[in-house]
Structures are given as C-alpha cells and as structure tokens.
Amino acid sequence: MKSLYTILTGLAILLLNACSPYEDRITPADPAGVKLDFTVTQTSGYDNQVTLESKTQGVLPYWDYGFGTTNATKAVVILPFAGDFFIKYAAYAAGGPKTDSVKVTVSENDPNYFASPMWNLLTNGADGKTWVWATDVPTGYCFGNGSGGADKPEWWTVGTAGLRDQGVLDDEMKFDLDHNANFAITHKGATVAGSFSLDTLAKTLKVNGADISWGNNVTYNIIKLNANEMTLVQQGDGWRNIWMFKRKGFIF
Known part of the structure; x- marks a missing residue:
C-alpha cells in the first residue's frame, strides 16, 4: 500500500509539472544580453535642464539624477547646482537590471531655482x-x-x-x-x-x-x-x- 501511495504521489507531481505553463519554468534572460540605448541631453544655454530618454527596448527604465529619481521613458529634470554629477540609468529586464551612468557638468547654480x-x-x-x-x-x-x-x-x-x-x-x-x-x-x-x-x-x-x-x-x-x-x-x-x-x- 505504501508503495502504491508513493507511485501515485510521483505521478501527481509529474502531471502537475506537465500542466504548468512553459514560460513559468524557463530560465530568466541574462541582463547582460540587454543592449542599453539611452540619451542624456543638457539644454543649450541652460545646462541645469537635462532631458533623459530611454530607448532600450522591452525594459522598465529607472533614472537617478542625484536630486531625484524617475522611471519615465522620457523626462526633463533640473540639476540646480553647479558642478560635475553622474546621472545613473538602469534598464530592468527579466534577468534583472543592467546599469550605466553619464557624467554631466553644470556651469552655474540655477538662477531660476534660486531666484528667491x-x-x-x-x-x-x-x-x-x-x-x-x-x-x-x-x-x-x-x-x-x-x-x-x-x-x-x-x-x-x-x-x-x-x-x-x-x-x-x-x-x-x-x-x-x-x-x-x-x-x-x-x-x-x-x-x-x-x-x-x-x-x-x-x-x-x-x-x-x-x-x-x-x-x-x-x-x-x-x-x-x-x-x-x-x-x-x-x-x-x-x-x-x-x-x-x-x-x-x-x-x-
């Protein structure tokens, strides 16, 4: 009786796996296979203003620009202070995030932001x-x-x-x-x-x-x-x- 129970349990497990969707059992894609495509563009004559655009296909973008974050595909942000800053970009795919960063230089503290x-x-x-x-x-x-x-x-x-x-x-x-x-x-x-x-x-x-x-x-x-x-x-x-x-x- 015990042997029959063991056999039936094994068959049930095999049938359960056979009925599971195939895509639930595949190994997630390696994020190294994601080809990053994004741009970071400072506005001419007003380099405190920066346009962030993710062009990487099939991913969820995430930006950290030092003074805030966004997951927008395209966003316009303000860097209020003068200096060198790194804007970090992450593309989240099935296998996890793939990241990169871009260094930008801001020439002066933002006269609009600090107008008061x-x-x-x-x-x-x-x-x-x-x-x-x-x-x-x-x-x-x-x-x-x-x-x-x-x-x-x-x-x-x-x-x-x-x-x-x-x-x-x-x-x-x-x-x-x-x-x-x-x-x-x-x-x-x-x-x-x-x-x-x-x-x-x-x-x-x-x-x-x-x-x-x-x-x-x-x-x-x-x-x-x-x-x-x-x-x-x-x-x-x-x-x-x-x-x-x-x-x-x-x-x-």
Whole structure:
C-alpha cells in the first residue's frame, strides 16, 4: 500500500509539472544580453535642464539624477547646482537590471531655482554664510518662548549665561550652496555635516542629518531673515519656541 501511495504521489507531481505553463519554468534572460540605448541631453544655454530618454527596448527604465529619481521613458529634470554629477540609468529586464551612468557638468547654480533672495540671504551662495547666537540683541535674550505671534522670547528667556550653561554658546552653523544645499554645525570643536531644505513660499527651514544649535529637530518657520539676522520659531497653538541668530561678525 505504501508503495502504491508513493507511485501515485510521483505521478501527481509529474502531471502537475506537465500542466504548468512553459514560460513559468524557463530560465530568466541574462541582463547582460540587454543592449542599453539611452540619451542624456543638457539644454543649450541652460545646462541645469537635462532631458533623459530611454530607448532600450522591452525594459522598465529607472533614472537617478542625484536630486531625484524617475522611471519615465522620457523626462526633463533640473540639476540646480553647479558642478560635475553622474546621472545613473538602469534598464530592468527579466534577468534583472543592467546599469550605466553619464557624467554631466553644470556651469552655474540655477538662477531660476534660486531666484528667491532668501537663498542668498541664508547661504551667501556657494561661498556660504556662518550664523551664531545673537547674544547682543537689545533685550539680551536670544532663545526662549512666547505667545503665538511673538518675535522675541517673552515667557522663558535665555541669554549668554543660559547658553553657556547648556554648552551651546559658541556653536556655529554654516549654510552654503556648494554642489548641494549644505549645512554644518560646529559644537565644542566637532563639526557635524548635513543638508537643508528651504521652502521660500512657506518660509520654512528643515535641517537633515543634523540640527540647529539647541534645536528640536522640527521644521522651523522663518520669521526674520536679512543680511545679518535670522529668527526661527517652532510654531505651536498659541505659543512659539524662538531662536535668534546673527551673521558671524555682525554687531548690533
């Protein structure tokens, strides 16, 4: 009986395989057999604008241009910063992806992308700008909190002594647009690098991979930004946390 069961089981397996679609059992194609065909074209006179076009047949394209990704067959993208960048192309076929890349050179930071004066006020462009605590503001208080519309600390107020107690008095923050939206904070002699996102319409600032001095790792509202002063707030319901900074070297 056991032998009959074994034989019947074997026949069932053979019949199941015989009924399976043939294409489900073939070995996937080797991606090495895919012939890549694609173009990367910068716009004449405006080399921040790049047209990506995949001409490889029978594949799903994928592009990584450093400042974003797309799987469009044809796309027009913007490289906002000056410098050399690699645009990566992948063609996904049955056997997996086959990849290549193209190096492009962008001559200048995109004047359209950085048209808002807020970019230059914050960063001084590729050269960068360093911000420190505004300890010499007229009130003497550059950190604290207050009511929902306060532009300076009202309730809890912190000045030089409090910043020194927290070990942040000598912190320095640098923003620049050198090949990226770069941020770096120097605290007790050690520098941590990150990046930042600036929304010039909403007037918000988000630091990625680091944070502002004595920050709360949130998206900050910018309520003042000029050549010498920057005031950031964490907006709550009827309250604000407030940070007041100044350009390094500036004296009130």
